[in-house]
Amino acid sequence: MIHSQIRGQAPVGAIVFTRYPEPGKTKTRLIPALGARGAAWLQEKMTRHTVDQLRAWREKSGGWLQIRYVGGSARRVRTWLGEDLLVREQGPGDLGDRLLRAFQEGFAQGVDRLVVVGIDCPEIDEATIAQGLQSLEEADLVLGPATDGGYYLIGLRAVPVERFEPLCKGIDWGSDRVLGQTLARSQGLGLTVRQLSPLSDVDIPEELGVWDRARYQSQPLISVIIPVLNEAAEIAQTLERVLTGQNLEVIVVDGGSQDKTVEIVQGYARQGESSTPVRLLSSPPGRALQFNVGLQAAQGESVLLLHGDTRVPRGFDLVIRDLLRDEGVVAGAFELAVASRAWPLRWVEWGVRWRSRLLGFPYGDQGLFLSRQRLLQLGGIPDLPLMEDFELVRRLQHYGKIAIAPVAVVTSARRWDGLGVLRVTLLNQLIVLGYLLGISPKRLAQWYRRRRG
Structure with missing residues (x-):
């Protein structure tokens, strides 16, 4: 059904890479600052923000949009992000394997120009997506550089797989060498490249302010x-x-x-x-x-x-x-x-x-x-x-x-160290009960301080 809707229309497409927000399994480098649940909460917020931007792009362009996820299930991801979305697991392998698979399957749907974005850059918006796809009218490859040495967006036009497969193999994913290595590979493959404006991402505690500033200005x-x-x-x-x-x-x-x-x-x-x-x-x-x-x-x-x-x-x-x-x-x-x-x-x-x-x-x-x-x-x-x-x-x-x-x-x-857990808990509950029964706070304070010594 999707294939027949877009075939023959020189379609454009976008894929969002994300992870289901399970505490302890996502944004792990933020756990020392936010805790496991807090890191998962931020992952959820950032994914929703990115998906909302892509929805706005889809409404204006009529483009094809897919969410590719790790963790959870298709049902849980649709419940989380919306029933209107196409969702699919990223599948096994490192990031390069998963990117290659996403491009291959996207092109197989009839998409001629396709970008893949992550959810780590809160400054990404529908204009960024549109600019990336427009760049592919003249270039084989478009990259959105992240300030940490990676990239927040990678886009390709439908070239033979042997031309872009080496871009996804042997890269030091997660390092500050990703962008440089990708550019070097593209030069060796004879691919024409365009770069978008650099954006900051949120991966470590020191970068948390990026979300606040970019999301709300x-x-x-x-x-x-x-x-x-x-x-x-x-x-x-x-x-x-x-x-x-x-x-x-x-x-x-x-x-x-x-x-x-x-x-x-x-x-x-x-x-x-x-x-x-x-x-x-x-x-x-x-x-x-x-x-x-x-x-x-x-x-x-x-x-x-x-x-x-x-x-x-x-x-x-x-x-x-x-x-x-x-x-x-x-x-x-x-x-x-x-x-x-x-x-x-x-x-x-x-x-x-x-x-x-x-x-x-x-x-x-x-x-x-x-x-x-x-x-x-x-x-x-x-x-x-x-x-x-x-x-x-x-x-x-x-x-x-x-x-x-x-x-x-x-x-x-x-x-608790001074009085013991049981005594402190009991004391607190008695104070609350006394207050709710109408005993004056002054009397309760005097009694409380005597009991605490």
């Missing part, structure tokens, strides 16, 4: 507000992770620390004069009060409310901006990981994940983020000596969905 300022009180043991690691983000302001509000917390933060504030600004403010102690002092000084479009002993993942800023762009999302939070190998804490993490995703009810140690304007409209952080995060989330639930990011913050295990 802007990076709204995020204000990270961190209340601290005697956090000298943790605050440096917290700030180091925060400062991996882009277009941020960091506001640390000290509640009267008696250790070296202020001295440590001042060191980062001086460094921030030429990069991300770090400001140190002071207030009386009390997490809600300190958050609100920071909020009054904040200038970002959105705010991240972060505890002083909690480390964000690399790419956290990308995740925040992406989730808050969803019109149905009023706020968000991260999943929680605890900095300990103790197996009982894996149950704590599981319980937090269940509560957050099923009930839409994250707590403050997960790093809450939302629009600054929304938070100001709510009157800021509820002025409570305890349960301020719980009450904030309750209020937010009246306005829309609270999204849970597919990546985790890592928080200190000190409270």
Whole structure:
């Protein structure tokens, strides 16, 4: 059916190479930054973006479009990306084998000019596809160079297979030599070549900002507000992770620390004069009060409310901006990981994940983020000596969905180490129950602090 539709029309075609987003099997070089689930989430987002661009190209050109995948199944890929798509497994072998097979089968469908694209370059759009195919009117081969030494697009016109088969054999796939080796092979084969403009791809943590900038053309300022009180043991690691983000302001509000917390933060504030600004403010102690002092000084479009002993993942800023762009999302939070190998804490993490995703009810140690304007409209952080995060989330639930990011913050295990997992869990649940029964937060705070020693 496909063959008869395009035969005799000098058709053009495009193939997208992707992988089904299974955690742990995709974007593996991003796992140290985003975790397995976060890397799979980004793979899904980037594939959808690329496929949407190709759909737009197909609508305008009437061209032939196919998705070739690794992992999953045809049914799962269609469910994921759309029933309107032609899908096919890439098949066995290295990338060269799979590219060769894709071109052979595409040409067998009657396509005269064909490009294959990956999903790693968020700057690719329908105009790029059209330009690549147009270049094939005069050239045998078109390449879209990636800035890491590979290419994001390769296109051929229907030449005899023996002329392009050597292009796909013996290349050092995954290295920065791919583009150079391909160009050398094409010269030896006597193929005429055109190159498109270089684009950046997203393969390693340092490249995560490429997605944010290219996909949305802007990076709204995020204000990270961190209340601290005697956090000298943790605050440096917290700030180091925060400062991996882009277009941020960091506001640390000290509640009267008696250790070296202020001295440590001042060191980062001086460094921030030429990069991300770090400001140190002071207030009386009390997490809600300190958050609100920071909020009054904040200038970002959105705010991240972060505890002083909690480390964000690399790419956290990308995740925040992406989730808050969803019109149905009023706020968000991260999943929680605890900095300990103790197996009982894996149950704590599981319980937090269940509560957050099923009930839409994250707590403050997960790093809450939302629009600054929304938070100001709510009157800021509820002025409570305890349960301020719980009450904030309750209020937010009246306005829309609270999204849970597919990546985790890592928080200190000190409270569980000091009191034990069972005691901390029981204590937390009793506090929540007491609050829901109407016991005053002041009384609960006094009781809580006595029980914690």
